[in-house]
Amino acid sequence: xxxxxxxxxxxxxxxxxxxxxxxxxxxxxxxxxxxxxxxxxxxxxxxxxxxxxxxxxxxxxxxxxxxxxxxxxxxxxxxxxxxxxxxxxxxxxxxxxxxxxxxxxxxxxxxxxxxxxxxxxxxxxxxxxxxxxxxxxxxxxxxxxxxxxxxxxxxxxxxxxxxxxxxxxxxxxxxxxxxxxxxxxxxxxxxxxxxxxxxxxxxxxxxxxxxxxxxxxxxxxxxxxxxxxxxxxxxxxxxxxxxxxxxxxxxxxxxxxxxxxxxxxxxxxxxxxxxxxxxxxxxxxxxxxxxxxxxxxxxxxxxxxxxxxxxxxxxxxxxxxxxxxxxxxxxxxxxxxxxxxxxxxxxxxxxxxxxxxxxxxxxxxxxxxxxxxxxxxxxxxxxxxxxxxxxxxxxxxxxxxxxxxxxxxxxxxxxxxxxxxxxxxxxxxxxxxxxxxxxxxxxxxxxxxxxxxxxxxxxxxxxxxxxxxxxxxxxxxxx
Amino acid sequence: xxxxxxxxxxxxxxxxxxxxxxxxxxxxxxxxxxxxxxxxxxxxxxxxxxxxxxxxxxxxxxxxxxxxxxxxxxxxxxxxxxxxxxxxxxxxxxxxxxxxxxxxxxxxxxxxxxxxxxxxxxxxxxxxxxxxxxxxxxxxxxxxxxxxxxxxxxxxxxxxxxxxxxxxxxxxxxxxxxxxxxxxxxxxxxxxxxxxxxxxxxxxxxxxxxxxxxxxxxxxxxxxxxxxxxxxxxxxxxxxxxxxxxxxxxxxxxxxxxxxxxxxxxxxxxxxxxxxxxxxxxxxxxxxxxxxxxxxxxxxxxxxxxxxxxxxxxxxxxxxxxxxxxxxxxxxxxxxxxxxxxxxxxxxxxxxxxxxxxxxxxxxxxxxxxxxxxxxxxxxxxxxxxxxxxxxxxxxxxxxxxxxxxxxxxxxxxxxxxxxxxxxxxxxxxxxxxxxxxxxxxxxxxxxxxxxxxxxxxxxxxxxxxxxxxxxxxxxxxx
Ligand SMILES: [Zn+2]
Ligand SMILES: [Zn+2]
Numbered sequence: 001x002x003x004x005x006x007x008x009x010x011x012x013x014x015x016x017x018x019x020x021x022x023x024x025x026x027x028x029x030x031x032x033x034x035x036x037x038x039x040x041x042x043x044x045x046x047x048x049x050x051x052x053x054x055x056x057x058x059x060x061x062x063x064x065x066x067x068x069x070x071x072x073x074x075x076x077x078x079x080x081x082x083x084x085x086x087x088x089x090x091x092x093x094x095x096x097x098x099x100x101x102x103x104x105x106x107x108x109x110x111x112x113x114x115x116x117x118x119x120x121x122x123x124x125x126x127x128x129x130x131x132x133x134x135x136x137x138x139x140x141x142x143x144x145x146x147x148x149x150x151x152x153x154x155x156x157x158x159x160x161x162x163x164x165x166x167x168x169x170x171x172x173x174x175x176x177x178x179x180x181x182x183x184x185x186x187x188x189x190x191x192x193x194x195x196x197x198x199x200x201x202x203x204x205x206x207x208x209x210x211x212x213x214x215x216x217x218x219x220x221x222x223x224x225x226x227x228x229x230x231x232x233x234x235x236x237x238x239x240x241x242x243x244x245x246x247x248x249x250x251x252x253x254x255x256x257x258x259x260x261x262x263x264x265x266x267x268x269x270x271x272x273x274x275x276x277x278x279x280x281x282x283x284x285x286x287x288x289x290x291x292x293x294x295x296x297x298x299x300x301x302x303x304x305x306x307x308x309x310x311x312x313x314x315x316x317x318x319x320x321x322x323x324x325x326x327x328x329x330x331x332x333x334x335x336x337x338x339x340x341x342x343x344x345x346x347x348x349x350x351x352x353x354x355x356x357x358x359x360x361x362x363x364x365x366x367x368x369x370x371x372x373x374x375x376x377x378x379x380x381x382x383x384x385x386x387x388x389x390x391x392x393x394x395x396x397x398x399x400x401x402x403x404x405x406x407x408x409x410x411x412x413x414x415x416x417x418x419x420x421x422x423x424x425x426x427x428x429x430x431x432x433x434x435x436x437x438x439x440x441x442x443x444x445x446x447x448x449x450x451x452x453x454x455x456x457x458x459x460x461x462x463x464x465x466x467x468x469x470x471x472x473x474x475x476x477x478x479x
Numbered sequence: 480x481x482x483x484x485x486x487x488x489x490x491x492x493x494x495x496x497x498x499x500x501x502x503x504x505x506x507x508x509x510x511x512x513x514x515x516x517x518x519x520x521x522x523x524x525x526x527x528x529x530x531x532x533x534x535x536x537x538x539x540x541x542x543x544x545x546x547x548x549x550x551x552x553x554x555x556x557x558x559x560x561x562x563x564x565x566x567x568x569x570x571x572x573x574x575x576x577x578x579x580x581x582x583x584x585x586x587x588x589x590x591x592x593x594x595x596x597x598x599x600x601x602x603x604x605x606x607x608x609x610x611x612x613x614x615x616x617x618x619x620x621x622x623x624x625x626x627x628x629x630x631x632x633x634x635x636x637x638x639x640x641x642x643x644x645x646x647x648x649x650x651x652x653x654x655x656x657x658x659x660x661x662x663x664x665x666x667x668x669x670x671x672x673x674x675x676x677x678x679x680x681x682x683x684x685x686x687x688x689x690x691x692x693x694x695x696x697x698x699x700x701x702x703x704x705x706x707x708x709x710x711x712x713x714x715x716x717x718x719x720x721x722x723x724x725x726x727x728x729x730x731x732x733x734x735x736x737x738x739x740x741x742x743x744x745x746x747x748x749x750x751x752x753x754x755x756x757x758x759x760x761x762x763x764x765x766x767x768x769x770x771x772x773x774x775x776x777x778x779x780x781x782x783x784x785x786x787x788x789x790x791x792x793x794x795x796x797x798x799x800x801x802x803x804x805x806x807x808x809x810x811x812x813x814x815x816x817x818x819x820x821x822x823x824x825x826x827x828x829x830x831x832x833x834x835x836x837x838x839x840x841x842x843x844x845x846x847x848x849x850x851x852x853x854x855x856x857x858x859x860x861x862x863x864x865x866x867x868x869x870x871x872x873x874x875x876x877x878x879x880x881x882x883x884x885x886x887x888x889x890x891x892x893x894x895x896x897x898x899x900x901x902x903x904x905x906x907x908x909x910x911x912x913x914x915x916x917x918x919x920x921x922x923x924x925x926x927x928x929x930x931x932x933x934x935x936x937x938x939x940x941x942x943x944x945x946x947x948x949x950x951x952x953x954x955x956x957x958x
């Protein structure tokens with residue numbers, strides 16, 4: 001921990017008040033600002049740069065798996081939204097309605113898209129004719145609006161940024177495969193880039209997406225033991241295809257309906273990064289998506305040669321890394337705190353003594369470990385250290401997740417665990433929605449998913465009703 | 480011209496009906512599709528890929544000039560929009576209003592942003608305190624909505640994609656410099672990437688942006704002689720700063736208002752690319768922003784070894800270029816027409832005889848020139864040819880622009896020129912808005928700009944009222 005605590009002390013201790021710690025961090029690290037629009041946020045340069053890094057890596061993975069980007073209108077006519085019954089039922093209560101254009105009242109209300117299944121379905125119905133046109137593997141990057149009552153930066157806002165993939169396939173099998181392929185892509189994004197370990201699994205009927213046959217999810221665990229859904233992938237079967245008449249002539253000459261999927265991740269992932277990795281000094285960013293991977297801090301910068309050397313290092317290191325140099329007249333201690341708050345993975349200190357010894361000091365944000373490195377091997381050592389940080393952050397988060405995962409085979413233990421050991425709770429379930437609702441009511445915990453990797457029964461009976469159990473479920477309170 | 484004309488004949492001759500030619504091209508080249516939302520378009524993968532290439536090049540130029548990306552809410556409360564008087568007057572008639580969220584009526588209407596000056600101003604008023612906080616050089620990529628009566632894909636749509644830069648500076652001079660710097664960036668984008676020559680200049684008072692002190696523009700000329708505004712850059716002075724109270728403590732200890740700019744280009748640029756470069760075979764894309772720079776067409780592909788060779792070439796060339804291989808069972812002639820329609824800059828043909836001779840055939844989209852190239856020097860020759868195409872397209876467009884630029888020193892000639900020689904018309908003006916309005920009424924031509932490069936008087940009197948002239952203006956009918 002740095003000696004100059006003044007800046008750090010301004011944020012709330014995460015163990016005392018986690019929600020306030022979170023709000024302090026997003027503000028102090030300059031990720032967002034509030035605006036005069038209720039529930040909408042200004043994403044500031046530092047926050048947006050994290051999103052750009054997520055975007056560019058994810059977009060590359062989308063393209064590698066054959067997807068193309070498109071752009072659909074932001075408005076959906078009310079009649080179009082109503083075409084698929086479950087879908088409208090799920091979304092109608094939370095959409096924003098445009099009723100006037102200029103000074104004229106519209107003949108039909110338009111909603112601001114909460115998601116774009118209906119627009120993609122309408123488009124597919126026009127451009128898909130033959131099995132040769134399939135699959136259609138489209139994605140779009142945009143913002144969507146959901147009229148939420150209570151909001152929190154990144155986690156729940158009226159408007160948020162996301163990508164939504166929408167695909168159409170010749171067969172059910174192809175679509176199911178796609179649904180899981182994209183869940184895997186999300187899993188890789190989280191683990192390899194964001195250093196966030198995730199549990200992959202299927203959502204229950206109650207928790208699935210409005211209009212989907214099956215919803216799959218990646219779930220992660222925050223510092224406070226609450227779960228956060230990091231991304232979802234939906235299999236629609238031919239429900240939308242029937243509602244929107246998306247048919248094609250198959251190779252056997254018969255007319256058939258396509259099978260569809262959709263999948264999305266949002267700026268919520270930034271919330272996950274904050275709450276999985278952050279600590280009482282502020283943000284902690286994984287090197288792969290950090291806007292600045294390292295910050296150079298000159299020590300005793302008034303001394304001859306220090307600023308020159310710092311600038312020379314900046315020039316040199318910028319060829320390989322995303323680098324910031326802080327040569328402002330603030331004290332080094334203040335700067336240390338500032339860039340710890342901002343979660344810059346690595347600090348490079350350079351002062352007169354270091355220059356004399358042809359060395360620099362590297363300080364890791366995650367472990368605070370401090371090493372002296374010869375300037376001759378600086379790039380190699382930095383690369384190695386950033387790789388370590390990336391891996392160690394994932395492993396540390398995995399360890400915390402494991403520690404925070406409990407097992408319950410009777411309801412009393414279950415309730416006691418939710419109350420006192422926040423985290424995932426593994427427990428058996430009878431597949432009855434009534435039990436799911438009762439558990440939620442009794443404890444506040446919802447079913448997070450039926451995990452793929454973990455379906456060995458741990459008991460014979462449902463944790464709630466004690467009837468025969470059918471599924472192992474991860475439960476937990478969630479964002 | 481390819482022999483198989485069937486596909487090509489499906490589009491209207493541009494000399495017969497230019498607007499229909501345009502609509503045919505955007506549809507047949509699969510750039511857009513219509514949606515059930517009036518005036519909104521679906522940007523299809525091929526169209527969106529052009530936008531992505533424009534974006535990535537422009538974004539790089541923004542970052543090189545010190546700009547950072549942010550994201551502002553898409554909604555603006557009515558009271559916020561009203562804070563700057565000229566601004567609200569300009570935009571109120573053409574905004575979409577959200578009046579309901581879910582089932583509740585809102586206390587205050589929100590408009591869907593037509594542009595975001597007000598949101599940036601509000602944000603700056605909160606984050607700018609000292610001269611050390613300046614300049615703020617922000618940009619955002621998003622979509623905006625303007626409730627237009629008549630629409631045309633890319634040229635005028637209710638919703639369109641764009642970037643909007645918004646900056647705040649310590650002094651008027653800094654802001655003016657920025658305004659012109661970004662106009663230069665736009666000029667470079669158009670000329671170096673889109674191969675579109677532009678006239679840079681200042682807009683008249685009548686044509687300037689609502690709330691600006693000065694608006695600068697880059698204007699280009701389409702195939703039909705109509706002008707198209709490709710981008711604008713505005714200097715606001717301290718108008719918004721006063722309306723929104725954006726003040727800072729300067730180094731002299733005094734409180735001062737910032738000076739601001741904004742600047743934007745839109746998906747309209749895709750319309751410009753179509754109308755500047757296209758011909759009766761369809762689209763013609765400059766190599767630097769073409770989604771596919773070359774298409775490989777196997778000839779006699781049923782013959783042994785042809786498809787293998789074509790695939791081998793695809794693999795090999797993809798390392799350096801954006802490549803498509805069409806190995807579908809359609810005839811080569813059909814394929815030639817198809818990729819001419821799509822404007823792919825270079826076609827690579829490979830057939831049995833070519834393989835025997837260790838060569839491929841390169842055919843340029845712009846000149847139709849056909850050359851035989853040894854496979855040993857394929858990459859070098861393709862690089863060279865793509866460079867030539869890029870340069871030649873710019874030069875060809877420049878020649879057409881020069882040919883379509885006329886001079887008028889009396890009103891009869893002016894009117895006759897607008898009617899019979901569509902293009903830019905250089906003529907003197909007294910700076911009286913009444914003349915500008917009369918010219919528009921009489922001829923349909925508007926003032927495009929007062930060009931920087933061309934202010935040598937060509938007459939002493941105004942083309943319209945014959946009073947003393949003050950400015951040389953480029954006039955023309957415009958999109
Ligand atoms: Zn049960
Ligand atoms: Zn006049």
